[in-house]
Amino acid sequence: MINNQGVPQKGIEQIFNNKIKQLQTQQIDSYVIINGNVQNIDYNDDIQREKAFYEFALNNLNKFQNTNQNISFIRIDQDFLFKKIGEIVFNPIVNSAVHVKNVEEKELNQQGKKIQTLLIAKKSNQQKHEKIIEEIRKAMKKKPVDDFEKDEVQMIESKQKQINNLKKGIKKKKIKRLGKLARLHKRLKLNSRKQK
Numbered sequence: 001m002i003n004n005q006g007v008p009q010k011g012i013e014q015i016f017n018n019k020i021k022q023l024q025t026q027q028i029d030s031y032v033i034i035n036g037n038v039q040n041i042d043y044n045d046d047i048q049r050e051k052a053f054y055e056f057a058l059n060n061l062n063k064f065q066n067t068n069q070n071i072s073f074i075r076i077d078q079d080f081l082f083k084k085i086g087e088i089v090f091n092p093i094v095n096s097a098v099h100v101k102n103v104e105e106k107e108l109n110q111q112g113k114k115i116q117t118l119l120i121a122k123k124s125n126q127q128k129h130e131k132i133i134e135e136i137r138k139a140m141k142k143k144p145v146d147d148f149e150k151d152e153v154q155m156i157e158s159k160q161k162q163i164n165n166l167k168k169g170i171k172k173k174k175i176k177r178l179g180k181l182a183r184l185h186k187r188l189k190l191n192s193r194k195q196k
Helices: 012-024 046-064 105-143 150-195
Strands: 069-071 098-100
Touching: none
Parallel strands: none
Antiparallel strands: 069 098
16 A cells, blocks of 8 residues: 555545555455556657556555555556556456566565666667657658759659650661561562562
């Protein structure tokens, strides 16, 4: 449970603690989701959502040092969107989870390191992601085809003309040849008739 050193409980903490008490009365493992704070986070960006979750889990691990409950931080995956911080969902169907079970200080530290490692991995992914975005932005800043230098456009057009002229030339030659052959054939026919 969240213990805030004698400060009266209110809002999210009260809801969370009530949920834990409710789960204590049931003979099942308790699953509690505390969603990451998604202010200024793009809901559709997986990296940002994961980063928000892991950072939130890290920041909140110490709140569970004095409890014997089976607590799981569960990342809401694609089927669910992150909601506001502290919202609790019971036994959801999710694709992936980070478990903090039968929490003791020693185990908690290990879990903390594990999640810290995951967080570092996610951050390195985010750097790659940002690099790609930067490359896309640079590419978008490049001049469109219409704004290429005139010389380049003229050079491309002249090459295109040369190719087209070659094609036309080949076509003309073929037609000319066929015409010649047709005339020769006609002449041969006429000659053979005359000889008869």
